[in-house]
Amino acid sequence: MQDQATQRDYWLCQLAGWGAMAALGVLSSTTSDWRQMLPFVLGKSFCMVTGLGLSHAWHFHLKRRGWVARPSGIPFGRVLAGLLVLAVLQLGCLLLADLIFRGGALLRDPTAGPLDYAMLLVLGFAVFSVWTLCYAVALARRRAQRAELEKLQLEVSVKDAELRALQFQVNPHFFFNSLNSIRALIYKDAPAAAHAVSQLAGMMRQRLQAGQAGAITLGAEMAAVSAYLGIEKLRFDERLQVHIDVDAALAATPVPPMVVQTLVENAIKHGVERMVAPCEVRISARLGDDGLVRVEVRNQGRLAASSTSTRLGLSNAVQRLALLCGPRAGCELAEEEGWVRATVTLPQGSA
Known part of the structure; x- marks a missing residue:
């Protein structure tokens, strides 16, 4: 041609x-x-x-x-x-x-x-x-x-x-903490421990399946995020407050694998782990009037001016989205009124 x-x-x-x-x-x-x-x-x-x-x-x-x-x-x-x-x-x-x-x-x-x-x-x-x-x-x-x-x-x-290498990689600290939490839960609440094992297995299965595809649905991505948050809830208990508001009509929207989960992991690492008081994490997804899907992950806290790890991850996410979804896609990080907001923007059905 x-x-x-x-x-x-x-x-x-x-x-x-x-x-x-x-x-x-x-x-x-x-x-x-x-x-x-x-x-x-x-x-x-x-x-x-x-x-x-x-x-x-x-x-x-x-x-x-x-x-x-x-x-x-x-x-x-x-x-x-x-x-x-x-x-x-x-x-x-x-x-x-x-x-x-x-x-x-x-x-x-x-x-x-x-x-x-x-x-x-x-x-x-x-x-x-x-x-x-x-x-x-x-x-x-x-x-x-x-x-x-x-x-x-x-x-x-x-x-x-x-x-693909990231999808197959498991954070050893997360895995170690999850197993410790499940072990402690076995003696207190066996059904809850069994449910936690199922969540961990589901998250691992999703990572393996995502490694075989260039894109997954937003519904599958949010299922993996919910499993991840369920496991982290065992560790942080009341310190982790989660609110998820995702439009059900967007469940079939294709997204690059682990984009949302990476933002949620950053919210846990740079928000919840650094706070003693309860920390709220909000996840939302909406279709805008301009035809763009916006997925937001918010957590209470502040951006660390001296930390470059989050911004490096953001830079990588921006490049991935631009290469996989086109120039209209992007990712931005901002701080406003005691909240850190990470937003992924992508055309509907583009990934």
Whole structure:
């Protein structure tokens, strides 16, 4: 598809450029008699066709020799020699058109001397030089765009590998604390301990399944978040106050795996763990009037000015969302009136 688009653009530019030159040549005529104008128009059209053919042959030669795309640099001597040959050939085509359509009026004109033919030769040289320059610039831009695309594809691959590694990774402190909490709960409330084991197993299963897909539904993500919060509730008890308000209509919305859970984990780590008093964590998801889904995770507390870990995680989340969901997606972190707010924004159905 890209090659077809490139060929299409190439021929459009060819036809537009040589057609414009032919039109300018016709408009420069001083006669208004159609009988004199017709041979002039036919001659200019003939020159346009020959110019297009010569430039296409030059294009083929440049591609075959690789003179413009050569890493070691452009061989200017050979290029200039080729441009001179093109100018001579185009001058010959012009004289042939004058002979065919105008009966050799230019050749029989007593006022036309060697200087006039030299000017026509210089004009042809200039035209093909500009054509070659435009081709070199277009080729350089296409190479730059291709390199940028390859760079973005590589970044996506790297981020995907990092994400999959993260999905399979379990925080050893979290796992150790969870097992300790479950062990203590076994002697107090066996059914609650069994439920906690089920939550831990469900969260682990979700991480393994998420590693096989590029996106999961918001409902599945929130189920894993609820399991995680249920386990953390065993450790913090009344210190952790959770309020979840997610629009049920958004349950099928695809999201990158672990995006919401990462924000919730940060809220626990940088909010609840640092407070002695009860700390509230609020999770909400709404579809805005602009067609964007906004998932917010709020926790009581303040941003630590000296900490860079949260902001590094935010930067990674921004890059992941932009690469996976497009430029409208994003993630931001803000502090307002004693609350830390992390917001994920993504187009509905984009992941």
